[in-house]
Amino acid sequence: ENIQVVYPKIPAIAEYFGTKGRYEEVNPHLIDDILAVNKTLLKPPSVGCSPIHLTAIIRHGTRYPTRKNVKKIRHLYDLVTKEAMNNKKWLHEIKTQWKMWYTEDMDGQIVAKGRDDHRHLAVRLATSFPSLISEENIRSNRIKFITSSKHRCVDSVIAFKEGLLNFWECKDVELIHEVDDMLMRFFDKCRRFIEDVENNKTALKEVDLFKTTAEMKRVQIKMADRLQLPYSHVTPDLVEAAFYLCSYEFAIKSVNSPWCNLFDEMDAKVLEYANDLKQYWKRGYGHDINRKSSCTLFHDVFGRLDRTANEIRFGHVTEAVTVQVGHAETILPLLSLMGFFKDETPLTSENYAKQQGRSFRTSHIVPYAANLVFVLYDCREGLRLQFLLNEKPLTFPNISQSAPLYETVREHYKDLLEGCNFEEECEVPRASCSKCSEL
Numbered sequence: 311e312n313i314q315v316v317y318p319k320i321p322a323i324a325e326y327f328g329t330k331g332r333y334e335e336v337n338p339h340l341i342d343d344i345l346a347v348n349k350t351l352l353k354p355p356s357v358g359c360s361p362i363h364l365t366a367i368i369r370h371g372t373r374y375p376t377r378k379n380v381k382k383i384r385h386l387y388d389l390v391t392k393e394a395m396n397n398k399k400w401l402h403e404i405k406t407q408w409k410m411w412y413t414e415d416m417d418g419q420i421v422a423k424g425r426d427d428h429r430h431l432a433v434r435l436a437t438s439f440p441s442l443i444s445e446e447n448i449r450s451n452r453i454k455f456i457t458s459s460k461h462r463c464v465d466s467v468i469a470f471k472e473g474l475l476n477f478w479e480c481k482d483v484e485l486i487h488e489v490d491d492m493l494m495r496f497f498d499k500c501r502r503f504i505e506d507v508e509n510n511k512t513a514l515k516e517v518d519l520f521k522t523t524a525e526m527k528r529v530q531i532k533m534a535d536r537l538q539l540p541y542s543h544v545t546p547d548l549v550e551a552a553f554y555l556c557s558y559e560f561a562i563k564s565v566n567s568p569w570c571n572l573f574d575e576m577d578a579k580v581l582e583y584a585n586d587l588k589q590y591w592k593r594g595y596g597h598d599i600n601r602k603s604s605c606t607l608f609h610d611v612f613g614r615l616d617r618t619a620n621e622i623r624f625g626h627v628t629e630a631v632t633v634q635v636g637h638a639e640t641i642l643p644l645l646s647l648m649g650f651f652k653d654e655t656p657l658t659s660e661n662y663a664k665q666q667g668r669s670f671r672t673s674h675i676v677p678y679a680a681n682l683v684f685v686l687y688d689c690r691e692g693l694r695l696q697f698l699l700n701e702k703p704l705t706f707p708n709i710s711q712s713a714p715l716y717e718t719v720r721e722h723y724k725d726l727l728e729g730c731n732f733e734e735e736c737e738v739p740r741a742s743c744s745k746c747s748e749l
């Protein structure tokens with residue numbers, strides 16, 4: 311009989327999209343109320359505490375695929391529409407209704423949903439910290455905005471500011487933002503990172519090796535069988551393009567695209583691990599220089615917290631709030647430098663099965679609009695520092711309290727505060743650095 315197939319609104323594999331995941335997947339309560347905040351979760355750490363400074367480091371909002379992935383998606387579309395065969399409704403939909411609407415000039419630009427991601431985050435943070443993110447502080451220039459030069463970040467910080475001004479119905483205020491790639495794109499300025507990772511083909515060898523493992527082969531075979539395509543046509547790149555396509559259709563248009571039928575949960579876990587391997591070896595614990603290249607950003611955050619700690623003694627804090635917009639590759643190195651999400655065993659191409667419970671899971675850490683928030687409180691017993699990831703409190707590694715004394719945190723990061731010198735860490739003997747002349 312004619313059974314109406316009703317697709318769930320959210321693809322079953324949406325929690326495995328890694329850095330291409332929606333923010334709502336890490337905060338599902340936002341699906342019903344995008345402006346919901348959990349006041350009890352964010353109450354001051356103890357009685358008599360008042361927040362005196364907030365620094366937010368935020369990834370840009372939802373974006374289009376980059377040029378290189380649009381090309382891969384087009385290749386996938388051409389192959390499937392020309393050669394794939396089966397009697398499934400979803401393939402008929404791909405062949406007769408779905409249109410290849412992505413173009414190369416989209417190249418990673420922000421989408422409408424990405425602007426909303428930041429407008430809504432701005433309102434939620436203002437609701438959570440009304441004494442800091444306030445109209446009064448905006449008007450007295452105590453809120454600063456900094457962004458990466460990339461269009462998706464500039465457009466995100468503009469949307470963030472719009473969110474605040476609309477929330478307060480401020481029509482007469484012009485907010486400026488500063489572009490600072492030393493802070494938000496430090497990886498572009500670190501010679502050693504460029505030489506040892508960006509331009510070094512062996513730096514991501516674990517990522518390349520994982521594409522030849524039995525786990526990835528099984529995903530390729532299953533996808534080829536679903537499409538009745540020759541196995542030789544369904545390469546790891548094509549599989550990844552289809553996985554990304556399902557994620558973009560969902561993140562950008564909030565639709566459960568027919569392309570998502572190419573994968574089941576087991577496939578998605580393998581493809582999530584492939585993305586986590588890339589982020590681990592290119593932005594995380596894989597190579598020391600990945601995290602050391604974020605020293606500038608680390609010192610910038612703690613330098614401002616120290617200044618606030620000093621100023622509060624005289625009763626006035628110059629900068630109440632700093633909002634800094636960057637990339638997944640801004641956030642992951644800084645989290646690694648600070649010791650967050652470090653697994654006992656490194657992620658490699660051979661230990662996928664053992665790493666099912668890994669803490670380095672980018673789906674949970676850096677979706678679009680992911681954000682780190684540092685809140686400094688002035689309490690009777692002294693200054694306390696609360697750390698939030700994606701609006702949820704997160705304890706510092708090896709510190710059990712959720713908002714420890716600021717001095718305890720400084721003691722914990724003593725070596726980094728006294729060291730972690732960007733110039734020293736990133737220096738490469740001139741003779742051996744091929745692309746440094748362009749810096």
Ligand SMILES: O=P(O)(O)O[C@H]1[C@H](OP(=O)(O)O)[C@@H](OP(=O)(O)O)[C@H](O)[C@@H](O)[C@H]1OP(=O)(O)O
Pocket residue numbers: 329330369373375376378379592636637638639
């Ligand atoms: O696989 P693509 O081309 O999308 O990779 C992008 C990065 O996207 P991500 O891997 O994080 O999903 C993009 O990071 P974003 O935070 O800006 O989205 C990065 O800026 C871009 O250069 C690509 O990274 P890659 O390392 O150069 O592949």
